[in-house]
Amino acid sequence: MKITKKAYIKMIFHGIKYSTHPISGILIGKNKQIITDVIPLTHSLLLPSPITHVALTQIDLYCKENGLLMLGLYFGNENNLDLEIHAAIDLIAGQLNKHLDGGAVLLKLDPTSFKSDSSGLLMYSLSNSVWLESSKPLEIDWTDIKPELKKWIENQSYKYLYDFDCHLADIQLDWIRNELLDDYIK
C-alpha cells in the first residue's frame, strides 16, 4: 500500500494541530493500492455515535460523487506511549473494512517512532477479525517530504487543516476537501 505526500502531510498536520488530543480520520484513494488523500474526522475520542455516522455517510457521498473509495482509518492516541487500538477504533475500522469488501487499512500515528528516517506510521490490516501489523511496510516517498515538512510546521500551516469537529463549530469550514491547505502544501 502506497501513500501520497498530500495524504501523509494532512495526517501529520492533524496530529500536530491537536497534539494533546486523540485524533482520527478516513483514508481515501481511487483504488486499494494507493492512499491519495485523507479526511480528518475528530480531535476527541471517536465513538459509535449518530454524529460519527453522519460524518461517515457524508464522506461516502463525496467519494461516490468523485469516484473514490474509503480505504480505512487513521488514528493517534492522546498519549504517545499508548499504542493500543481501542474499542471504538477497532469497531469503526472493522465497519470500514466491511464497506470496502476487505482490504481496508488502519494507520496508527506513533510519535515516538517519528524520526528523520521513519514516517511515524504503523500499518495494520485485518486478519481473522484482529488488526495485525502488516508484514509489508507502508510505501512512502519520504525523501520528497522531509525537507518541506519542517518548513510547514515552523510556519504553522497546520492551522488551516479543519476536521468535522471544526465544521460542527463553524459550518463554513470545508472539512472534506480542506482546499485552503493545498495552497500551503504545494
Added chain:
Amino acid sequence: MVKDFNLTDARLILAHYRNETLPGLIAAKPCESAYDPNEVLELGAKIVKSYKNSITAVELYSIFDQLLVASVHTGDIPRAKLYLTSLENAFPKSSARLIKLQGLILEANGKFDEAIQLYETVLRSDLEFMDISKRRIMCFIAKNDHKLAIDTLVFYLDIYMQDTDAWVTLANLYTLKGFYHQAAYCWEELLILRPRQHLYMLKYADLMAGIEKLDVALKFYCGVIELVKDSVHAWYGIRTITDCLLEDKSKATSTQQDTWKSLNTLANKQILLLYNTAPPVIKSTVTSWLDLHL
C-alpha cells in the same frame, strides 16, 4: 507583527488567564484553543524584566508561576527551570504550590515515577491538596496506567465531587476503555453540576445513542436545542435518531410516532436553513445526505 507593549493590558490578560475568565478581545475562534502559551511567555517575560517594581510581590510570583507553566507547555524546560529557581528562592521548601511546580518539570522530562514520589510526600501529610492529587492522577494517565488512574480518580471524586474537570477526565478514561455505561454516569453527574452546559449534553446524547438508548439521546439533543437553537450537531442527532426510531415502528404508540415524524421534519428543515449560507460544495453534500433518508 510587532505590537506596542502596554503594561496595563498585559497584566489584565495574564490575570484573565489565571482566573480563567477571557475578555472579548481574546475570544477564541472555533477550534482554536483560547490559551496561547507563547502570548503568556511574551507578555510575562516583558513584565518581569522591565516592570518588576511596578507590581506587587504576589502578582510577580503569580506571573513566574504562569511563565513556568507556559514554558513547560512550549517544551522549553531550561527556561521553566529558571523560573523555578526564582520561586525556590522566595518560598519555603515545604510549599505545596512549589512542589507542584517541581513535579510539573519532572513530568515534562518524562520522570513520572519521581514526580509521583514527590507528590506522595505532600499527600502523606495531614493536609489534602486537590492540585497535587490531580497531578498524581495525570502521572498515572501519562504512564498509560489507565486502571490505576480510574481507581484513584474515583476515590478523588468521592471527596471532591464538584470538580467538573475531574469528572470529564474520568468520563474520557471510561470511554477510551469502552466502559460506556460508566462514562454515561460521569456525564450525568456533570449535567447535575452544570445543567445548562450544552457541550456536556451533546457528549451524553452521543454516548446514549451509541449504547442504543435512543429515547434518552433524543431527549438530550432536544435539550441542547432549547439552549442553542442553531446547534447543527444536535439537529443532526435529532434527524438521525428519529430516522432510526421511525424505521422500527412496532414498539411505538401513534402519538410517539407523530412526535418523531414532526421532529424529523423539523430537523430536516433546520439543517437546510443552517446550511443555506454554507459554501456550495458543502451545501450540496448535506442536501444529498438529507435526501438519503427521506
